[in-house]
Amino acid sequence: MSNTSHEVAQRSHHTSGATSTALSAHSIDKKFPGVLANDSVDFDVRAGEVHTLLGENGAGKSTLAAVLCGLYQPDAGYLTRNGKRINLSSPRVGLQHGIAMVHQHFRLVERFTVSENVILGSRDLPFRLNRSDINEKVAAIAESYGLPIDPDATVGDLSVGQRQRVEIVKALYQGAEILLLDEPTAVLVPSEVEKLFENVHAMTAAGKSIVFISHKLGEVVEISDRVTVLRNGRVTGHVSGRGTANTKELARLMVGRDIELNAQRATHATGHEVLQIRNLSLVVNEVSMLSDISFSVHAGEMVGIAGVAGNGQRELSDTIAGLISPTSGSVTISGSMTTDRGPIKAREVGLAYVPEDRLGMGLVPSMSILDNLLLTRDRQLVVDRVSVRPEAARLIEQFEIKANGPDHLARKLSGGNAQKVLLARELSGGRGATKLLVVCSPTRGLDVGAIETVRRLLNDARSAGQAILLISEDLDEVLSLSDRVLVLYRGAIVHETPGETAQLSQVGAAMAGLASEGPS
Amino acid sequence: MRVPFRVGFEQRGETPRRLSLLVPLASVFAALFFGALFLVATGHSPIDTYSNMFQDGFASFNGITDTLALSTVLICTGISAAFAFQMNLYNIGGEGQLYLGLIGGAWAGIALGDHLPTLLMVPVVLLCGALAGAAWIFVPAFVRSRLGTSEIVSTLLLTYIGASLIKHVIYTPGSFFRNPNTSFPQGRLVADSASLDSFGSSRLYPTFFLALIIAVALYWVVKRTEFGYRINVIADSPKAAHYAGINANRTTIWVMLISGALSGLAGAMLIVGPYGKIEPSIITLGYGYAGIVVAALARNNLGLIIVSGILFSGLRVGGNNLQVTTDTPIHIGVMLQGAILLFALGGEAFRRYRIHVVRVHDVSTKKVAV
Numbered sequence: 001m002s003n004t005s006h007e008v009a010q011r012s013h014h015t016s017g018a019t020s021t022a023l024s025a026h027s028i029d030k031k032f033p034g035v036l037a038n039d040s041v042d043f044d045v046r047a048g049e050v051h052t053l054l055g056e057n058g059a060g061k062s063t064l065a066a067v068l069c070g071l072y073q074p075d076a077g078y079l080t081r082n083g084k085r086i087n088l089s090s091p092r093v094g095l096q097h098g099i100a101m102v103h104q105h106f107r108l109v110e111r112f113t114v115s116e117n118v119i120l121g122s123r124d125l126p127f128r129l130n131r132s133d134i135n136e137k138v139a140a141i142a143e144s145y146g147l148p149i150d151p152d153a154t155v156g157d158l159s160v161g162q163r164q165r166v167e168i169v170k171a172l173y174q175g176a177e178i179l180l181l182d183e184p185t186a187v188l189v190p191s192e193v194e195k196l197f198e199n200v201h202a203m204t205a206a207g208k209s210i211v212f213i214s215h216k217l218g219e220v221v222e223i224s225d226r227v228t229v230l231r232n233g234r235v236t237g238h239v240s241g242r243g244t245a246n247t248k249e250l251a252r253l254m255v256g257r258d259i260e261l262n263a264q265r266a267t268h269a270t271g272h273e274v275l276q277i278r279n280l281s282l283v284v285n286e287v288s289m290l291s292d293i294s295f296s297v298h299a300g301e302m303v304g305i306a307g308v309a310g311n312g313q314r315e316l317s318d319t320i321a322g323l324i325s326p327t328s329g330s331v332t333i334s335g336s337m338t339t340d341r342g343p344i345k346a347r348e349v350g351l352a353y354v355p356e357d358r359l360g361m362g363l364v365p366s367m368s369i370l371d372n373l374l375l376t377r378d379r380q381l382v383v384d385r386v387s388v389r390p391e392a393a394r395l396i397e398q399f400e401i402k403a404n405g406p407d408h409l410a411r412k413l414s415g416g417n418a419q420k421v422l423l424a425r426e427l428s429g430g431r432g433a434t435k436l437l438v439v440c441s442p443t444r445g446l447d448v449g450a451i452e453t454v455r456r457l458l459n460d461a462r463s464a465g466q467a468i469l470l471i472s473e474d475l476d477e478v479l480s481l482s483d484r485v486l487v488l489y490r491g492a493i494v495h496e497t498p499g500e501t502a503q504l505s506q507v508g509a510a511m512a513g514l515a516s517e518g519p520s
Numbered sequence: 521m522r523v524p525f526r527v528g529f530e531q532r533g534e535t536p537r538r539l540s541l542l543v544p545l546a547s548v549f550a551a552l553f554f555g556a557l558f559l560v561a562t563g564h565s566p567i568d569t570y571s572n573m574f575q576d577g578f579a580s581f582n583g584i585t586d587t588l589a590l591s592t593v594l595i596c597t598g599i600s601a602a603f604a605f606q607m608n609l610y611n612i613g614g615e616g617q618l619y620l621g622l623i624g625g626a627w628a629g630i631a632l633g634d635h636l637p638t639l640l641m642v643p644v645v646l647l648c649g650a651l652a653g654a655a656w657i658f659v660p661a662f663v664r665s666r667l668g669t670s671e672i673v674s675t676l677l678l679t680y681i682g683a684s685l686i687k688h689v690i691y692t693p694g695s696f697f698r699n700p701n702t703s704f705p706q707g708r709l710v711a712d713s714a715s716l717d718s719f720g721s722s723r724l725y726p727t728f729f730l731a732l733i734i735a736v737a738l739y740w741v742v743k744r745t746e747f748g749y750r751i752n753v754i755a756d757s758p759k760a761a762h763y764a765g766i767n768a769n770r771t772t773i774w775v776m777l778i779s780g781a782l783s784g785l786a787g788a789m790l791i792v793g794p795y796g797k798i799e800p801s802i803i804t805l806g807y808g809y810a811g812i813v814v815a816a817l818a819r820n821n822l823g824l825i826i827v828s829g830i831l832f833s834g835l836r837v838g839g840n841n842l843q844v845t846t847d848t849p850i851h852i853g854v855m856l857q858g859a860i861l862l863f864a865l866g867g868e869a870f871r872r873y874r875i876h877v878v879r880v881h882d883v884s885t886k887k888v889a890v
Contacts, residue, residue: 323762323763360759382745
């Protein structure tokens with residue numbers, strides 16, 4: 001895969017060595033107000049290899065990627081392409097040098113076809129487009145890298161995995177030799193991840209360079225030829241050779257200490273039924289969002305709901321929390337029917353709810369931590385902040401929230417700390433003692449250290465006898481924490497399995513709608 | 521054509537405290553400078569004109585008391601606009617609610633005659649004015665909360681109907697609100713018990729202190745009470761309000777009703793204060809619209825409205841007197857008010873964004889703004 005004669009790999013006389021370096025960054029500094037996002041970072045990628053940038057959120061990987069593709073200009077340091085110094089004043093200039101970024105959040109026009117999206121932004125298009133030519137070219141590129149896609153399909157009709165393919169094809173069409181993939185697996189189900197990795201191999205085999213950005217250790221080990229680990233804007237380690245890295249070592253480099261991610265499953269027997277859902281269905285605008293869902297969660301039990309986003313998770317959690325009235329069926333919490341009774345009633349009988357949307361739904365961004373603690377509690381006519389202040393200070397300490405105190409504004413918290421505030425409030429009880437905790441994607445977007453804390457908190461709550469419903473797109477999380485796993489697909493529960501014996505492949509297949517088992 | 525530089529806006533994480541003070545002040549000065557251009561162009565001395573304005577607005581006994589008298593109304597209409605804005609509701613129709621407050625107050629002042637002592641009569645008149653103002657905004661509030669109908673349009677349009685109503689009750693012969701003793705269309709005077717006395721020889725009425733109390737009280741309500749807490753949650757994120765079981769519809773209606781009542785109260789204050797009757801020229805004065813400017817100058821901060829209300833009143837009083845004392849047209853004053861609003865709103869850009877000029881073909885960024 002290395003000494004390729006492909007055009008990208010043309011060795012300039014500045015470079016030496018067995019493999020040619022396609023793109024390097026030399027002591028890159030990038031400052032933002034109050035943060036040194038990149039602190040003299042060196043990075044390089046060779047033709048035909050996958051070089052992973054690994055790091056927690058805020059470690060500086062996205063900043064570095066933005067510098068590499070021309071989105072940001074470094075404050076110090078410079079880039080070389082095939083040994084020649086280059087100055088990328090914009091992503092367009094980056095593209096002229098064959099560098100393209102595939103963003104985590106796709107930048108596609110949903111109403112356009114695949115081809116139209118691919119040619120979008122090209123400047124040398126003729127006045128009259130020859131669609132069949134373009135379609136042929138798009139199809140040819142897609143075919144050669146194992147990315148089959150119909151050029152005439154409307155992007156809005158495509159699945160997430162297919163849209164990602166369109167983004168990659170677009171980058172290749174524009175002549176990219178170096179592709180930066182920003183957290184490409186975050187939105188994919190396991191089978192799609194596998195497919196993506198095949199595409200990546202096809203691209204590297206053709207001499208393309210891939211910069212893979214991720215914080216998921218397992219896949220990093222699988223895909224990478226080399227790994228560069230960032231922490232707090234600095235490079236903390238390099239690992240070379242496919243499959244040689246081990247996840248424990250990488251996690252230590254990322255976080256700076258040893259990490260235990262696989263939280264222990266509770267061993268004690270589960271108690272009485274706390275949440276009971278019977279034949280729950282929800283139809284919105286004549287579209288069925290939830291269909292005939294029945295299950296229960298017991299005291300001291302954690303039930304995980306796996307599924308690809310948009311299969312009814314939000315509707316399910318909002319219905320349990322009393323925010324949505326179901327079309328039919330019932331929700332019972334601690335023996336009280338809460339269907340149709342609103343969120344306050346549900347909380348009075350013991351519900352705590354950590355929604356997926358932290359800032360904006362779970363927390364009010366412009367309010368202080370103190371005021372956010374009051375959000376789901378009983379408030380007096382004149383709000384009594386004085387008596388809550390010591391509790392707020394205590395929770396900040398207990399949950400290790402990095403804040404200046406109870407008056408710290410929620411929107412100025414990092415993602416992990418915002419999540420801790422939310423958990424602190426929900427776990428500390430409000431209108432009644434917490435008996436049921438519904439948590440949605442509790443660790444999404446958090447760094448490894450915060451993930452560890454959040455998972456520990458969930459385990460502690462379970463050990464304390466609370467019933468927990470964990471709804472998450474992170475399959476590893478659901479599988480490693482839950483006592484029981486249910487799979488939600490198109491609003492129905494299509495698979496149920498005990499957490500301990502759950503098979504990744506089976507659950508993954510059920511998530512993709514290939515369940516052999518009917519609703520249980 | 522190629523411009524050699526472009527202006528970049530970068531959102532500020534936090535507005536420096538000094539800018540919060542500097543920007544409104546700079547806005548006022550920028551507006552004065554802008555006005556000076558027109559004064560010079562029309563052959564007036566800006567310095568003389570402004571010093572006259574200042575003299576008449578702030579630096580004489582009559583000036584000060586007239587300014588405070590006018591600010592009584594403008595503080596009320598200012599809080600009316602700012603209070604609704606606390607929840608991102610734009611009550612543009614304070615003007616119309618003020619007309620209704622005038623009608624409601626006059627009705628109570630005439631109909632209840634001399635049955636009640638002043639101590640009771642004045643609060644009743646003020647209350648009736650506030651209720652009439654609230655009633656005028658009820659339909660916009662209701663359709664806004666239930667159907668999401670834009671309150672900007674509905675409250676504004678109702679203002680025109682309110683103005684017609686004022687004309688109707690004054691110009692219709694035999695109208696209850698028309699003075700029956702003159703053939704000239706005039707408002708009928710309210711009962712003596714419904715009129716307050718002004719302080720000494722001034723035109724300042726005790727209602728000024730009521731306006732101050734209301735401003736402070738509402739500030740406290742928003743900062744300290746459960747109702748204010750709800751307003752803040754809904755204003756910042758309706759989803760969080762829904763999540764917490766806060767009824768946004770009901771709160772929307774209440775906030776708008778209170779906003780309407782405050783403008784109505786401003787109208788009733790004119791009844792117990794200087795007018796004693798419905799003065800049809802009210803529809804040319806724009807006190808309700810001026811409240812929006814006052815609120816904008818104070819950036820909807822209920823405490824600062826007292827300051828911006830007095831400042832703005834002073835400009836207006838000074839501007840009005842210009843015509844009397846010099847030959848400068850009154851419109852200079854009106855134009856300055858508009859200019860201040862524009863510059864104050866434009867100044868927001870400096871508070872929210874860091875502004876720098878970037879030379880094209882040059883990566884170096886020069887920061888020219890603070």
